[in-house]
Amino acid sequence: MGRPGLNRSAVIAAAADLADELGFDAVTISVLARHLGVRSPTLYSHISGATDLRTAVTAYVLDELADATSTAIAAGEGRDLLVAYADAIRDFARRSSGRYDATTRQRVPPASDPAAEIPDSVTAAITAGRRNADLALTVVRSYGIPETNETYAVRLMSSLIHGYITLELAGTFAHSDPPSETTWPEVLDDLDRTLTLIATAERH
Amino acid sequence: MGRPGLNRSAVIAAAADLADELGFDAVTISVLARHLGVRSPTLYSHISGATDLRTAVTAYVLDELADATSTAIAAGEGRDLLVAYADAIRDFARRSSGRYDATTRQRVPPASDPAAEIPDSVTAAITAGRRNADLALTVVRSYGIPETNETYAVRLMSSLIHGYITLELAGTFAHSDPPSETTWPEVLDDLDRTLTLIATAERH
DNA sequence: CTAGGTTTCCTACAACCGTTAGGCAATTCG
């Protein structure tokens, strides 16, 4: 039925590649259409607009990231697990910075109109986001952190990893010694120490 | 000489306010012109284009942020200084999220063409960025951290603070207990502990 | 008070992007 050609998945995957090539800001209908060798209106058969496209890319990339970290933390626990997890995220961000940008640059819609339909891409992004949150929880739990402090530990770990990667990618660390490559393991050392402390010591 | 009216500073200040009102993405020639009650081409007398405008806003806001943290850390040392510093940044980000976005969303130009002129707004942003970096260094130094580890400590502290604020602003912490307000002081506690450790313990 | 110069702002225009509407052609199924 009908003739074969592009489909939604192919369009979104191409958009993710485009983000890596030219930056997430270049993920736009016209640029993407040019890259795919079609005219702009063609894409509206597969996506419902520019925001839908970008949100769909975010969801797609969040799933890729969850896949990457998921396989990285397949084995090990405690410090090894933390390093594997953090390295997986950082490697992902360095290998494809446009994709990583997509995971952070997408604002959650203000949920303004309760009558408004929630697009598929939004729920997909939320689901994929939760998947990543669950993986972070797995890492924290391997430290034996009591349930009361799980959320706190996830926030601490995520903030530090995300913050370091963001600043590194923005070039903030590029103009001072030592190289960012050197300080990264030290950051993980200190994070490991703190997570261990949270697991063992009683907190007020 | 000439008639009075807008000038570059007024335009950029208005753009910063616009970022807080409608988000940094809304900082665009046409929207800004509408807000100022003039036509779009008018703004080209004061700025050289959309990118120049956004970069100038970044520089302007980075200076505001440096002002805020600078007065916050006027007194105190160690833990008190850290809390004052971090709270100043977080308060700034929460009070004006569009402005804070401007500090992070601006990519450094790839410095592609060595023959290309570097616009004033870019050098201003770099200078303002360095001002903020120096303030971070002041906080770290008050812990008595040896010079060898200063850069590392700045990176650790900046990553954690920036990461937490970014995720908090993105709403990542909004759907889990305890509230973000509660975990923030704990983050600073752990950061204080780690900075103290870096200052006293010998590091490999 | 008038003339010049300077600066601000405007209209007009070209190019590009997002988006909608409607039509042609290719493919697949009965």
Add this chain to the structure above:
DNA sequence: CGAATTGCCTAACGGTTGTAGGAAACCTAG
């Protein structure tokens, strides 16, 4: 082979960036 389905197209509209050139307002000098 015919028909439904689907993919892509052209045409067109509104909005945005950016350029060119002109008109009005203001300050200063004579």
